[in-house]
Each structure stands twice: as C-alpha cells, then as structure tokens.
Amino acid sequence: MVRKTDGPRRRTLQDVADALGLTANTVSRALNDKPGVSAATRALIKAEAERIGYVPNVHARSLVLGSRKTIGVILTDLANPFFNDLVSEVEELAINSGYTLLLLLSDEDPEREQVAVETALRSGVDGILGVPVQGRSNPWEAVTRAGVPLVLMARELPELGVDLYSNDNEAGRRLTVEAVIDRGARDIVLVEEDLRISTVTHRVDSFHRALEAHGIPFDSSRMALVPSRRTARGASLWRGEDAYRVISDLLDTGRVPDAFLVGNDYFALGLYAALRERGLRVPDDVLVIGWGDYPFSRFLDPPLSTLRLPALDVARRATSRLLALIDGTAEPGPVTEYFAPELVLRASTHR
Known part of the structure; x- marks a missing residue:
C-alpha cells in the first residue's frame, strides 16, 4: 500500500x-x-x-483592492527584435511603477489573439498594451467594452478610437529611398514581407510616393514579396533563405537593380548570398539598405546600412500613457504618436 x-x-x-x-x-x-x-x-x-x-498572494489581495497591479502585454511574437526590445523596456517601466506583466503571444493567429485577449480580461489586468494581428476579426472591442484601458503599439486599429504609439514607417521608408537616389540609383526594388499589416502597407505606400516624387514610375516590378512565415505556428519569423530564393529568381531574369531596400535585416542575409553567387558586389554593383538595425547588421560584409527603429521611445510613451489611463490622470484622448527612425549609413551604400 x-x-x-x-x-x-x-x-x-x-x-x-x-x-x-x-x-x-x-x-x-x-x-x-x-x-x-x-x-x-x-x-x-x-x-x-x-x-x-x-x-x-497578489491575486487574492486584488479581490479586496480591486486592482492586480498587473499590465497585460499582447504581442504577435518575440522573434522580432523590435518587439523584444519593446517588451523589455515595458517590463522595466512597469516594475518601477509597482506593476507586473502578464505577457501573451498571438503568433499572428486571429484565434490565438482572441484567446490572449480573453485571458487578459479574465485575469483582471488593470490595462493592456497590444500589438494587433489585424486579422478578419477584432477581439480588441471586448477590451474597450469592458472599460479596461488599452493602448496599441506599432499597428493601428482606427475603428477602435484608442491610443496608438508607433514607428513612423512612412518617414523611414522615404529616408531609405532618398538615400539611394542621392547615390545615383534609379532602378530600385523593395523587398517586403507578403503580409497584410499596417506597417508593411505604410512602407509600400511611402515607397511608391517617394519614387514618383523623384520622377521614377512605380509598378509591380519594383516589388519583391517574400512569403510570410508568421502565420505558420512555431516557424522562425524570418529566414534569409526566403529572401534568397525571391532575389535569386529576380536576378536570374538578367536584371540587376541599382539598389535593394529590404523590409528587415534578415532579408539582407539572403540578398547578400544571392548577389555574391552571381559575382555582384555590394556596394560597387548594387546598393543595399536594411530595416531594423539588428545586432548582426554591422558585422556583415560589407556592414549593412539600415534603419534603426525607436522601440524604446514607443515603449516608454505607450507605457506612460497606459499608467496614466489606469490611475485616471491621463489627458483626454485618443492620442496617436509616431516616432522617427534613424538612418544608419554603413558600407553597403558607400561607393
């Protein structure tokens, strides 16, 4: 027994x-x-x-006080270095204000996003910082209906009428276009992820407008779309081989653009390999500018010119706004604020 x-x-x-x-x-x-x-x-x-x-037991104490001193953070993924920096800064600010984080991930899946929102609400969080999937459904309406303070980061949902803090994607893409045009490029190709989200849409629209402002007509040949991995559960967010295949197909037609602008620095890994296999040199034959300024970017050969994103600014302002909404000291809203990225020029654009 x-x-x-x-x-x-x-x-x-x-x-x-x-x-x-x-x-x-x-x-x-x-x-x-x-x-x-x-x-x-x-x-x-x-x-x-x-x-x-x-x-x-903070949860038991919250039943008495009516507050868990907890902020819900709902992100699409943590493989994206921008979101990694974002949540690290949010956590630091929350802890300094006496709050803990409840971190939930949607994996770009609308159904998982629905579960994440419901979990946050059932957990009694005091407020939510969110990056929406922007799918067919909008589970975030449940947050506003429940009267829980909500601040969005990076991606917009205009129909909700809530606060938004984001990169200025349009200004960032314009900077990259003008940088290569200033260096003599006319045949410019944008390598972007094939994902229907506001950040990508804004960058593509800005690319279109910037070209035409310089007398360069925009058409589909200016775009190279890399299939998105974000909707595949457990898949790596971005892999250089995906961009490698897309760029290889383009180069195999015999066309050698003056410049490539990529939607994230991971794509530059595949781009560099495709160019190198064909005997093309960066920047002598082709200019390249990335997006994100990831830790490896300055160690590429040649070091990659890229756009450094203001993740810390977004995190600080979004968290500050949410805390003010929670304690009732916030000015009337909604507030929308965009933060300018910084163009970091390195050898991939220096001839």
Whole structure:
C-alpha cells in the first residue's frame, strides 16, 4: 500500500500568524505597513514571514483592492527584435511603477489573439498594451467594452478610437529611398514581407510616393514579396533563405537593380548570398539598405546600412500613457504618436 503524503504547500498569512500567536489581521497590517502595529511587532512579523518563505498572494489581495497591479502585454511574437526590445523596456517601466506583466503571444493567429485577449480580461489586468494581428476579426472591442484601458503599439486599429504609439514607417521608408537616389540609383526594388499589416502597407505606400516624387514610375516590378512565415505556428519569423530564393529568381531574369531596400535585416542575409553567387558586389554593383538595425547588421560584409527603429521611445510613451489611463490622470484622448527612425549609413551604400 502506498501511503499518501502531503506535497509542497504555499505558506499563508495565517501560517505567520499561528507561528507568532497573533491574529491574521495584525500580520496583514504589519506586512502592508499600515498603522496600528508597533515597530517591534512589525519587525518580528516580517522576520517570521521571511523565515518561513511567505509570499503575498497578489491575486487574492486584488479581490479586496480591486486592482492586480498587473499590465497585460499582447504581442504577435518575440522573434522580432523590435518587439523584444519593446517588451523589455515595458517590463522595466512597469516594475518601477509597482506593476507586473502578464505577457501573451498571438503568433499572428486571429484565434490565438482572441484567446490572449480573453485571458487578459479574465485575469483582471488593470490595462493592456497590444500589438494587433489585424486579422478578419477584432477581439480588441471586448477590451474597450469592458472599460479596461488599452493602448496599441506599432499597428493601428482606427475603428477602435484608442491610443496608438508607433514607428513612423512612412518617414523611414522615404529616408531609405532618398538615400539611394542621392547615390545615383534609379532602378530600385523593395523587398517586403507578403503580409497584410499596417506597417508593411505604410512602407509600400511611402515607397511608391517617394519614387514618383523623384520622377521614377512605380509598378509591380519594383516589388519583391517574400512569403510570410508568421502565420505558420512555431516557424522562425524570418529566414534569409526566403529572401534568397525571391532575389535569386529576380536576378536570374538578367536584371540587376541599382539598389535593394529590404523590409528587415534578415532579408539582407539572403540578398547578400544571392548577389555574391552571381559575382555582384555590394556596394560597387548594387546598393543595399536594411530595416531594423539588428545586432548582426554591422558585422556583415560589407556592414549593412539600415534603419534603426525607436522601440524604446514607443515603449516608454505607450507605457506612460497606459499608467496614466489606469490611475485616471491621463489627458483626454485618443492620442496617436509616431516616432522617427534613424538612418544608419554603413558600407553597403558607400561607393
């Protein structure tokens, strides 16, 4: 016969009270630094709580206070270095303001996004920072209906009428177009992810307008679309080989553009390989500008000119706005704010 034994048990406030022969109310007041408990008793209680490993149950406390001191963060993925930087900064700011994060991922899947939104609401978060999938459905309406403060980052949902903080994708793409035109390029190809989201749409539209502003007609031959991996569960977000295949097909037609502008620096890995196999040199034969300024970009051969994105600015302003909405000190909104990327010029554009 197997004897059933007690497993690990979370230490409770009552355990502290029983160990000291005090009431649970006295222990609670001491641990929460409320008046009515002497300094000596308070020190004794805190020492005992530490000795037995008591950790306050924030969720249970929230039932009394009406707040979990928790911010929900719903992102499409963490493989994107921009979102990685974003959530790291949000977490730092939240912790400094006494909040913890509930991080949920949608994987660019509308159904998983629906689950993430419902989970955040059921968890009683005080507010949500979100990057929407922008799919056919809009689960974010449930957040606004519930009266939970919501701030969007990077991607827009204009119909919601909520705050948005994002990169200025249009200005960023215009900078890259003008940089290669200034260096003599006329035949320019944009290599973008084939994904229908506002960030890509804005970059493509800006590319179109920037070309025509310089007297260069825009047509489909100016675009090289890389199939998106974001909708495949568990797949790497971007891989150089995807761009390699697309660029190889283009170069095999005999066309050698003056410049390639890529939608993220990972695509530049495949682009460099395709050019190198055909004896084409960067920047002597082809100019290249990336997007994102990822950690490896300056170590490519040649180092990649690219656009550095203002992830920290987006995170700081979005988090600050959400905290103000939570505590009721926010100015009337909605607020929309775009932050300018920085063009970082390296050897891939220097002839």
